Amino acid sequence: MRVQRWAELSLKAPFLVSLCGKRRPSSSHPQPWRHVCGFRSRSSSAVMAEEAKKLAAYAAVDNHIQNNQVVGVGSGSTIVYAVDRLGKLYCKCVCEGARQLILKHGLSLSDLDRHPELDVAIDGADEVDASLTLIKGGGGCLTQEKIVAGCAKHFIVIADYRKDSKALGQQWKKGVPVEVIPIAYVPVSRAIARRFGGEAVLRMAVSKAGPVVTDNSNFILDWKFEHAQNWKEVNTAIKMIPGVVETGLFVGMAERVYFGMEDGSVKIRDPPVN
Numbered sequence: 403m404r405v406q407r408w409a410e411l412s413l414k415a416p417f418l419v420s421l422c423g424k425r426r427p428s429s430s431h432p433q434p435w436r437h438v439c440g441f442r443s444r445s446s447s448a449v450m451a452e453e454a455k456k457l458a459a460y461a462a463v464d465n466h467i468q469n470n471q472v473v474g475v476g477s478g479s480t481i482v483y484a485v486d487r488l489g490k491l492y493c494k495c496v497c498e499g500a501r502q503l504i505l506k507h508g509l510s511l512s513d514l515d516r517h518p519e520l521d522v523a524i525d526g527a528d529e530v531d532a533s534l535t536l537i538k539g540g541g542g543c544l545t546q547e548k549i550v551a552g553c554a555k556h557f558i559v560i561a562d563y564r565k566d567s568k569a570l571g572q573q574w575k576k577g578v579p580v581e582v583i584p585i586a587y588v589p590v591s592r593a594i595a596r597r598f599g600g601e602a603v604l605r606m607a608v609s610k611a612g613p614v615v616t617d618n619s620n621f622i623l624d625w626k627f628e629h630a631q632n633w634k635e636v637n638t639a640i641k642m643i644p645g646v647v648e649t650g651l652f653v654g655m656a657e658r659v660y661f662g663m664e665d666g667s668v669k670i671r672d673p674p675v676n
C-alpha cells in the first residue's frame with residue numbers, strides 16, 4: 403500500500419477499514435467494524451487499553467503487510483494482536499521474542515541468516531514522543547528488537563493511547579533500558595549518572611532471585627533520567643561507554659506509529675517533516 407505522509411491523523415475504525423480497501427463497510431451491515439475487527443460500537447464507553455492495542459495492531463497489519471512478505475516481529479503484549487492478524491496472511495516471520503506465538507498461528511518462522519533484509523518490521527513500544535523517538539525494552543528484548551527493526555525497509559510501531567507522549571518520560575516512568583555486559587553494570591551505571599544525570603538501576607527479576615538476564619545473557623539497567631535530552635546524542639554517547647550492548651532509545655527508526663485510542667479510533671503519527 404502506498405504510504406501517505408500525514409503529520410498526524412486520527413481515524414475512526416470504519417473509515418480506516420474502508421481506507422485499507424479490504425473490508426469496505428457494507429450497507430447491509432450497519433456496523434461492520436464491530437463484526438470484522440472486533441471493534442466496540444462507537445456509542446459505548448471508552449475502550450480499554452487491551453482493545454486499543456488490538457485496534458492499533460490490526461490497522462497496522464492491514465495497512466502495511468501483504469502476502470509473501472518477510473516480516474520482523476517484536477515482542478510484548480501488543481504484538482500478540484499483530485501476530486493474530488498476521489495469521490490470515492502467508493508470510494515469513496523473523497522473530498526471537500515471540501517464536502512460540504508465531505508457530506501457534508501457523509506462520510512460518512525464519513531468521514536474519516536467511517533473510518537479512520526484511521520487508522517490514524512491526525513492534526510495540528513503551529513510549530513514543532512527538533518525533534517518533536521510542537523507549538523500548540520494558541520486556542527486556544531491546545537489542546534483538548533493534549537489530550530486527552534496523553534490518554527492515556519499513557519499521558511500524560503499534561501502541562495503545564497510554565504510550566502516546568509529547569516528550570519521553572511523560573508516560574513511561576521506568577526509565578530507558580540499557581543492556582550491559584554483566585561485569586560492567588556498576589561502571590556503566592556510574593558513567594551514565596555522571597554524564598547525563600538521574601540514576602541507572604539494575605533491573606531485578608520478579609520470580610527468581612537476582613537480576614533480570616536477557617536473551618543475550620546480559621543485564622539491564624533502567625536509566626531514570628531527570629529531564630528531556632537530545633536523544634540522538636545521548637543514545638550515541640551511551641553506546642560508546644565500554645560494556646554497553648544497546649539502549650532502548652530508538653531514534654529515527656520508526657516510520658509510522660499507530661495508536662489505538664480510548665474513543666475507539668486509531669491515531670497515526672508520522673515523523674515531523676523538517
Ligand SMILES: O=C(CO)[C@H](O)[C@H](O)COP(=O)(O)O
Pocket residue numbers: 476477478479480481525526527528537538539540541542543544547
Ligand atoms: O520493547 C518491548 C519489549 O522489550 C515491548 O515492545 C514494549 O515493552 C511494549 O510492550 P507491550 O506491548 O506489552 O506494552
